Amino acid sequence: MTTVQASSSVPELLAHCGQLVQPALREAVGRLHPWVAEMAGYSFGWCEVGGAPAPAPGGKGVRQALAVLGAEAAGADGRAGIPAAVAVxxxxxxSLLHDDIMDGDATRRRRPAVWKAYGTGPAVLAGDALFALAVETLAAAPQGAGTVRLLSGALVDLVRGQADDLLFATRPWTGPERVTPEEYRSMAEGKTGALLGCAAALGAVLxxxxxxxxGALDRAGRHLGVAFQLVDDVLGIWGDPAVTGKPVGGDLRERKKTYPVLAALGCPAARGLPELLDAPGRAAEAAALIEAAGGRTAALAEARARTAAARALLAEAPLGADAAGQLLRFVDHLVNREL
Structure with a gap:
C-alpha cells in the first residue's frame, strides 16, 4: 500500500503526497491545449514563460495532501485519493488565477502573476480550463457523480466567500456599515475553508x-481554513519577508480588511487607526497600534480556537489511527507556521 508513514514529519508528508499526485496532475494538464497547458504549468511553478523548466517549486500542496490523507483516514491506500487531489x-x-486578476495582484510566489505574464484574457481562459479539467477528472473517478456534487457545493461557498471579500473593500473602517470579525470569519470559511474541507472529504469518499x-473531515477542513487564513493575516502584517515573500506591512499598505485590523478597530485603544490606515507611509505605525489594541492576539486566539474545533472533530470521527495522527499534526503545522 502507498501510505504516509506515521513517523513522517509534515514536510515529509507534503513531499510524499506531492510525489504521489504530481504525475497524475501533470498528465491531466497535458490534455489541455498546449498554450493553455503552458500557462497552467507556469501557475503551478513548473515552467517559465515560453515553457522552459522552472528552477523553483510551486506551492506547498496542502490541498492535495488533505485528499490523500482523507483516503487513508478511510482505511484505503493513499492512491485512492489521487483523483480528488488532482481536482482540488x-x-x-x-481560483488563484482569477483572484489575482480581481485583486490586481501583480505577483504570485515571487513571480509575475499569470495575468501579468500572459495577459488578462489568456489568464481567464487558463483558469476556466483548469476548472473544467477538475470537473472532468472527478467525473471519471469512482463515485464520480457524488464527488462532483461535493466539489460543486464547495465551489458555491468559495465564490460566495470571494464575493464577500471583494465587497469588504468597498465598506468603511467604522460605523454601522463596517465589516465585523464575525462576517470576516464567515468569508474565510467560504473562500479558504470550503476547498480544504472538500479536499479531505473527497479523498475519504474515494x-x-x-x-x-x-462530513466530519469537511467540517474540520473548514475550521482549518479559517485558522489558516487568520495566520496568513498575521504574517501579512508582521511576518518575515524572507519567509512570506511579501513586504512588511504589505496588507496594511493595500488597506486590506484583515482580521487583526477588524478586531483592533473594535477596541477603544485603536482610536486614530482608520486615519493611519488611510495615510500613505504609515503602515509601521498602524501595525504597532493594531498590536497594542489586541488585534494580533485576537487573530491568533481565534486561529487556535478553530484548530481546537478541527482537532475535536477529527478525534470523534471513525478514522484510521495513523492517518488521524497525521491529520492532527498537519493541522498544528499549518496554524503554527513561521509564528
Missing part, C-alpha cells in the same frame, strides 16, 4: 468512507 489542485490554481466520516 486544479480548482485551487483556477477511499470508501461513509457520509458521517466525510
Amino acid at each position: 489542485e486544479l480548482v485551487h490554481a483556477f 477511499g470508501g468512507a461513509g457520509e458521517a466520516t466525510a
Whole structure:
C-alpha cells in the first residue's frame, strides 16, 4: 500500500503526497491545449514563460495532501485519493488565477502573476480550463457523480466567500456599515475553508468512507481554513519577508480588511487607526497600534480556537489511527507556521 508513514514529519508528508499526485496532475494538464497547458504549468511553478523548466517549486500542496490523507483516514491506500487531489489542485490554481486578476495582484510566489505574464484574457481562459479539467477528472473517478456534487457545493461557498471579500473593500473602517470579525470569519470559511474541507472529504469518499466520516473531515477542513487564513493575516502584517515573500506591512499598505485590523478597530485603544490606515507611509505605525489594541492576539486566539474545533472533530470521527495522527499534526503545522 502507498501510505504516509506515521513517523513522517509534515514536510515529509507534503513531499510524499506531492510525489504521489504530481504525475497524475501533470498528465491531466497535458490534455489541455498546449498554450493553455503552458500557462497552467507556469501557475503551478513548473515552467517559465515560453515553457522552459522552472528552477523553483510551486506551492506547498496542502490541498492535495488533505485528499490523500482523507483516503487513508478511510482505511484505503493513499492512491485512492489521487483523483480528488488532482481536482482540488486544479480548482485551487483556477481560483488563484482569477483572484489575482480581481485583486490586481501583480505577483504570485515571487513571480509575475499569470495575468501579468500572459495577459488578462489568456489568464481567464487558463483558469476556466483548469476548472473544467477538475470537473472532468472527478467525473471519471469512482463515485464520480457524488464527488462532483461535493466539489460543486464547495465551489458555491468559495465564490460566495470571494464575493464577500471583494465587497469588504468597498465598506468603511467604522460605523454601522463596517465589516465585523464575525462576517470576516464567515468569508474565510467560504473562500479558504470550503476547498480544504472538500479536499479531505473527497479523498475519504474515494477511499470508501461513509457520509458521517466525510462530513466530519469537511467540517474540520473548514475550521482549518479559517485558522489558516487568520495566520496568513498575521504574517501579512508582521511576518518575515524572507519567509512570506511579501513586504512588511504589505496588507496594511493595500488597506486590506484583515482580521487583526477588524478586531483592533473594535477596541477603544485603536482610536486614530482608520486615519493611519488611510495615510500613505504609515503602515509601521498602524501595525504597532493594531498590536497594542489586541488585534494580533485576537487573530491568533481565534486561529487556535478553530484548530481546537478541527482537532475535536477529527478525534470523534471513525478514522484510521495513523492517518488521524497525521491529520492532527498537519493541522498544528499549518496554524503554527513561521509564528
